[in-house]
Amino acid sequence: MPTPIIKVDAISKSFGAFKVLDGLSMQVMPGEKLALIGPSGSGKTTILRILMTLEKIDGGHIQVDGEQLYHMERNGQLLAADERHLARMRQKIGMVFQLFNLFPHKCVMDNVTLAPMLTKGVARAAAEKRAMELLDMVGLADKAKAMPAQLSGGQKQRVAIARALALSPKIMLFDEVTSALDPELVEEVLNVMRKLAAETDMTMLLVTHEMGFAHDFADRVLFFDRGRIVEEGKPDEIFRHPKQERTQSFLKKIIAAGHRV
Amino acid sequence: MSRLPRTTANDRKFYTQMTGYLGLILQGALVTIELTLMGSVLALIMAFLAGMGRVSRFFILRAIATVYIEFFRGTSIFVQLFWVYFVLPFAGLSLTPLQAGVLALGLNVGAYAAEVVRGAILSVGREQYEACTALNLGRWQGMRHVILPQALLVMLPTFGNNAIELLKATSVVSLISLADLTFQAQVVRSQTGSTLMPFVSVLVIYFALALIISWGVRTLERRMARGLDGVRV
Numbered sequence: 272m273p274t275p276i277i278k279v280d281a282i283s284k285s286f287g288a289f290k291v292l293d294g295l296s297m298q299v300m301p302g303e304k305l306a307l308i309g310p311s312g313s314g315k316t317t318i319l320r321i322l323m324t325l326e327k328i329d330g331g332h333i334q335v336d337g338e339q340l341y342h343m344e345r346n347g348q349l350l351a352a353d354e355r356h357l358a359r360m361r362q363k364i365g366m367v368f369q370l371f372n373l374f375p376h377k378c379v380m381d382n383v384t385l386a387p388m389l390t391k392g393v394a395r396a397a398a399e400k401r402a403m404e405l406l407d408m409v410g411l412a413d414k415a416k417a418m419p420a421q422l423s424g425g426q427k428q429r430v431a432i433a434r435a436l437a438l439s440p441k442i443m444l445f446d447e448v449t450s451a452l453d454p455e456l457v458e459e460v461l462n463v464m465r466k467l468a469a470e471t472d473m474t475m476l477l478v479t480h481e482m483g484f485a486h487d488f489a490d491r492v493l494f495f496d497r498g499r500i501v502e503e504g505k506p507d508e509i510f511r512h513p514k515q516e517r518t519q520s521f522l523k524k525i526i527a528a529g530h531r532v
Numbered sequence: 533m534s535r536l537p538r539t540t541a542n543d544r545k546f547y548t549q550m551t552g553y554l555g556l557i558l559q560g561a562l563v564t565i566e567l568t569l570m571g572s573v574l575a576l577i578m579a580f581l582a583g584m585g586r587v588s589r590f591f592i593l594r595a596i597a598t599v600y601i602e603f604f605r606g607t608s609i610f611v612q613l614f615w616v617y618f619v620l621p622f623a624g625l626s627l628t629p630l631q632a633g634v635l636a637l638g639l640n641v642g643a644y645a646a647e648v649v650r651g652a653i654l655s656v657g658r659e660q661y662e663a664c665t666a667l668n669l670g671r672w673q674g675m676r677h678v679i680l681p682q683a684l685l686v687m688l689p690t691f692g693n694n695a696i697e698l699l700k701a702t703s704v705v706s707l708i709s710l711a712d713l714t715f716q717a718q719v720v721r722s723q724t725g726s727t728l729m730p731f732v733s734v735l736v737i738y739f740a741l742a743l744i745i746s747w748g749v750r751t752l753e754r755r756m757a758r759g760l761d762g763v764r765v
Contacts, residue, residue, distance in 0.1 A: 323665065323666050324665060325662050325665055325666070358668055358670070361665070361666075361668040362668060365666065366666040368659065368662070368663070368666075370659055372659040372660065372662060372663035372666075373663075374660070374663070374678055374682075375682065375760055376681050376682055376685075376759075376760060378759075385667070385669075385677060385678075386667035386668060386669060389669055389670075389673050389677065390667070390668045390669060390670075390673075418759040418760070420759065420760060421759075434667070435666070435667075438667065438668065
């Protein structure tokens with residue numbers, strides 16, 4: 272049996288008095304497509320942000336690609352990771368945000384090439400060649416010289432995906448990437464993700480409210496509530512035959528709100 | 533008939549005198565411009581050093597920056613100039629009036645501008661910092677390529693104000709006998725007994741210089757904002 276690429280072990284995290292994650296454990300296999308669903312405040316976005324080192328953890332351990340994420344092993348002892356260790360670990364992970372977070376002062380091409388050139392020392396010509404391939408993949412080769420403000424939300428999000436891919440991460444995190452989009456623009460972003468899933472063996476974790484997409488896309492669905500995983504399983508099990516009452520009532524609400532499953 | 537040639541000679545003398553005096557004032561204007569430019573460069577350097585020091589993660593840098601800013605904002609430019617010019621020599625550091633003027637003006641205005649730099653850096657949204665982390669940019673890389681370019685646009689209008697403040701503050705150097713615009717106006721006034729001519733001249737010149745700064749900063753702002761709103765490219 273292959274070893275998991277992500278091993279989350281008893282992670283806890285509080286914001287003030289509010290416990291977001293309460294001893295959360297989970298494992299992700301290489302190449303697995305995972306959908307994280309659940310009510311807001313259930314901790315699904317927080318675990319993504321923790322994996323991207325955007326939040327510190329209060330307790331527990333995380334292993335990514337065989338190495339500790341927040342700890343370093345020195346002489347058999349586990350120490351808190353320093354910035355250098357974190358920087359090395361971040362190379363394995365890419366993230367796409369709900370609000371795109373593009374750099375507004377840089378054109379599409381520069382948004383995509385900036386990080387490879389700065390963090391990996393890729394020459395400009397090579398970085399631009401790779402960026403054009405990626406922009407072509409997300410269907411935006413003709414927008415290379417455009418500024419982010421000239422793009423629609425769906426186009427911005429596709430640029431953000433290309434930008435994250437430019438660093439060739441092994442793991443991609445998608446945090447509600449279609450939540451801020453007009454309904455008619457959602458599909459173009461989802462199509463890019465389908466293509467990505469079909470053409471690469473990247474491990475993908477997505478937090479989403481698009482239940483229909485989660486159902487078709489994911490190998491496994493995790494249902495979060497109050498900082499814990501309440502139920503997990505194949506999409507059909509979770510969406511068609513949820514066992515836990517919490518899951519059932521959540522899905523009922525979502526469907527009542529007009530989301531397609 | 534015989535009075536006419538005499539009057540002409542007087543007129544001629546009056547004109548030569550007046551152009552001579554105007555020349556003095558223009559010389560003073562050059563000194564003022566020189567002070568403003570060099571003072572602004574120093575102020576800009578201090579502003580970035582101290583402003584970025586204020587947002588540093590190192591306590592010692594934050595402390596040094598805070599002390600500098602509070603000290604130079606909290607004491608008057610007159611006193612600072614006198615210290616630089618009259619007290620520093622006792623510590624073995626003698627400066628020319630111009631050097632002293634640039635140093636005092638740059639340090640003083642730099643302290644104000646440092647708060648502008650700090651505010652502008654903090655005004656860049658958290659999501660931009662997070663994008664930097666997610667793309668694995670180092671702190672300095674993110675600052676240099678992502679945060680500062682966006683913050684600069686926020687700083688510019690207030691930098692314009694600071695530069696105009698600095699221009700007007702240059703007149704204090706007349707107190708350490710540097711022949712700037714204000715100093716020369718006083719000279720002309722005491723030599724001619726005319727108050728209107730020198731003071732109207734310096735008023736117009738200060739105003740014109742301030743206008744040039746405003747216009748320059750606005751042009752720079754427009755150029756830098758190009759493309760950010762998706763309309764002008």
